[in-house]
Amino acid sequence: MSSRKGQKKAAQVVREQIAREKRRTRTIWTSIGAAAVLVIAGLIGWAVFSSQKSKTYTAPPNANHEGTGIAMGQGQVTVNIYEDYQCPACKQFQDTSGSTITELINQNKVRVVFHPVAFLNRFSSTEYSTRASAASGCAADGARFKEFTDALFAKQPPENSAGLSDAELIDIGASVGVSRDAFSSCVKDGKYKSWTAHVTDDASRSGVVSTPTIKVNGRVLQATERTPEGIKAAVAAAGK
């Protein structure tokens, strides 16, 4: 009787051990499975991103050599301006200092490279930053980049709206003297959207994380320097 009881007990211990072993194996395999799911998800992200990245782009005429912005002027000092058409601080900069920049270009003191980046697509429901930037490429096609840029900042839509429609962009283009037909098809076809992506990518790569960013011969201006006097001083200092 008592030896039987002992046998029963021993069998139970063995059963429990087997069960525990099984459970451990199961835990290991579930963990491996879950880890695989996470790794695969990451790889999918990478693959999707790689496929989205367009390798080719068409830069508009008057783009700089690298195709990362529109060049204006022939001066010795290079001023790089990174702006998003949706960015209120950029509009403010244009309002206060735009004429100074134009003046410096006309005086042959600076060569301005204007980079219309699309950082702020999330502030419109229609990716206005990208559409506006691509349209500015179309304006460069018609040799009216500067005029178009000024007009867009003057009519800047509020953040978190739908932005200006393509039709409105086309009207603005025509109003600054671009041929309506060519401009219209350029905007509607999104001819320069891949260029916008290239411009934006290059800006991020070169350390630009916010707009407006103004670089005078490579030096980033402080916010307090983004005034007519500040820019003139920075250009004068860089030209020496």
Add this chain to the structure above:
Amino acid sequence: MTVTAPNARPGRWAVLRPWLGAAARLGLAAVWLFAGASKVGDLAASGRAVNAYQVMPYDLATVIGAVLPFVELALGVLLIVGLATRLVAGVSAALLVVFIAGIASAWARGLAIDCGCFGSGGQLAAGQAPSYLPEILRDLGFLVLAGFLLIWPRTPFALDGWLAGKAPEEGEDE
């Protein structure tokens, strides 16, 4: 350990714990799903948000920015179904610690960025001040959820429990 479970009511914590765990699991799942979904639509922007922290080269930041939303979504799905909860909670906790460190470092370096935790990220809107402290506190809250699941991964309505058959005896296997 036993301080939180006074002897006067021994059964209470034992009854409550699985349900707290289920709530933590589903809550953390919602956080990850929301975080991932808000970024997955614009992977380039997600990369820029990572780049805005200025802690790694741009090319690496774009890869991290593209991978992260998908991993977050996968974490959310694994938590919802309750598979390998302890491992997933561990990965979640590790990620959250990295996020908190990133935000703290951006704060310490005086950067003015949005954490990019739930979409957006990078540059702030006009006139907007960074809100690093609320962002860190929020992530610490999520970290508590992950920590709970790390310690007590077994919760009701989870594949883990279904796979294991009957619930293990107290203290065993967990």
